Amino acid sequence: MNAAAPEADVTTAKHRKIIHIDMDAFYASVEQRDTPSLRGRPVVVGGDPQGRGVVAAASYEARALGVRSALPMRTALRLCPQAVRVSPNFSKYREVSLQIHQIFHQYTDLVEPLALDEAYLDVTYNKADIPFGHRVARMIKAQIRSELQLTASAGVAPNKFLAKIASALRKPDGLVVVMPHQVTEFLADLPVEVIPGVGKVTREQLREISINTIGQLAASTPTQLIELVGRRGSELWQRAQGLDDSPVQTERDQKQLSAETTFVDDVHDVPHMQRTLEKLSQDVAERLQRRQLRGRVVTIKVRYPDFETITRSQSQGLYLDAQSPIEQLARKLLERTLAAERGVRLLGVGVSGFPDMHREVQLDLFGGMGVVR
Numbered sequence: 001m002n003a004a005a006p007e008a009d010v011t012t013a014k015h016r017k018i019i020h021i022d023m024d025a026f027y028a029s030v031e032q033r034d035t036p037s038l039r040g041r042p043v044v045v046g047g048d049p050q051g052r053g054v055v056a057a058a059s060y061e062a063r064a065l066g067v068r069s070a071l072p073m074r075t076a077l078r079l080c081p082q083a084v085r086v087s088p089n090f091s092k093y094r095e096v097s098l099q100i101h102q103i104f105h106q107y108t109d110l111v112e113p114l115a116l117d118e119a120y121l122d123v124t125y126n127k128a129d130i131p132f133g134h135r136v137a138r139m140i141k142a143q144i145r146s147e148l149q150l151t152a153s154a155g156v157a158p159n160k161f162l163a164k165i166a167s168a169l170r171k172p173d174g175l176v177v178v179m180p181h182q183v184t185e186f187l188a189d190l191p192v193e194v195i196p197g198v199g200k201v202t203r204e205q206l207r208e209i210s211i212n213t214i215g216q217l218a219a220s221t222p223t224q225l226i227e228l229v230g231r232r233g234s235e236l237w238q239r240a241q242g243l244d245d246s247p248v249q250t251e252r253d254q255k256q257l258s259a260e261t262t263f264v265d266d267v268h269d270v271p272h273m274q275r276t277l278e279k280l281s282q283d284v285a286e287r288l289q290r291r292q293l294r295g296r297v298v299t300i301k302v303r304y305p306d307f308e309t310i311t312r313s314q315s316q317g318l319y320l321d322a323q324s325p326i327e328q329l330a331r332k333l334l335e336r337t338l339a340a341e342r343g344v345r346l347l348g349v350g351v352s353g354f355p356d357m358h359r360e361v362q363l364d365l366f367g368g369m370g371v372v373r
Helices: 005-009 026-034 073-079 090-104 133-148 160-167 180-188 200-207 214-218 222-229 232-240 270-290 323-335
Strands: 018-023 043-046 055-058 084-086 111-115 118-122 152-157 175-177 257-267 295-303 309-320 344-352
Touching: 018 090, 018 133, 018 160, 026 043, 026 055, 026 090, 043 073, 055 073, 090 111, 090 118, 090 133, 090 270, 118 160, 133 152, 133 175, 152 160, 160 175, 160 180, 180 214, 200 222, 214 232, 222 232, 257 270, 257 295, 270 323, 270 344, 295 323, 309 323, 323 344
Parallel strands: 043 084, 152 175
Antiparallel strands: 018 118, 018 152, 043 055, 111 118, 257 344, 295 309, 295 344
16 A cells, blocks of 8 residues: 555554654764765864854764854864864755655655754655555665765654654664554653753753653653643643654645744854744745745744743735745744743744635745845
8 A cells, every 4th residue: 555645644643653864963964975074073064153153063073072053153162172163055955955855755755844854754654565664764764875875863653752752862873663562661761851842941840849750750640740830731741651643744734834943052142043033934935935835924933941932923915935035024023022031942934824826826026036145
């Protein structure tokens, strides 16, 4: 049986085979691949240390010396003075990302992009009729290595939450498989902070009641957690049980095209936020153009360091599909938040309000303009 979206949509969560693919040190690995003299050396991709540049990616050689994404570049080069700094080339990274996604689509059309370097794949019904998710993951990893000379880590599990945790456990070039009967054992001893959305504040709140592991979190009650951390308590409890019913969402399923990024450390630098909005707006614009879509509503998503999450939207007269006007609106919307005062953990940009495709669409005045990097 070949892959078919309707069949996969009705598959119950416990029977799904979900893969989370996460490329290893993506930007830095692409630079090392393309410049042989950088291989085996600590490489940091990011902005000018003389300005307010930050690290966009660090090779594993640099990570071993304490360098991480989102660090100020000055700090990174102080920690690792032998590091080679490379200015980012996002057009090249997007091109490589497209090649990676072409490999994904050889196995399934149920692909949910999360960023240039990661995605969820539902391979419950896959094009090669392979019954085992881990075998599909091995084939994808091998094909990425063979065709693109890059490595990826993969997690295979019955749902997206478990697959994402699994993919991070044995980087680089890792593969972790979680079978349905292994979920409780798999999660039990992991620290609570591996749950997406559990940061410093929530971690400390949980520690106050002696909850340090996911197993301990699972042994608590939803009521106890709601009293402690608010409305997110019920969701945390479900995650601790290994529950996540959310399906893989392909772009064609969405009424909004969006991109978001979660920072390793909370960001308080407004120029850093603005640069992130620029990149996210570019990603969204390119996907809109590939699908020949334009939207009237721009939305930003902001998650503060305490994990309160808000959105701000603005609708306007023209249908947009270009980076520049999307970014301009996103920046204005950011000013309507408390990001400058509170800092952010996550930023996202989305475009919605697509026209009825049977009606004539007013062309975007900015159409065809690209961002100069």
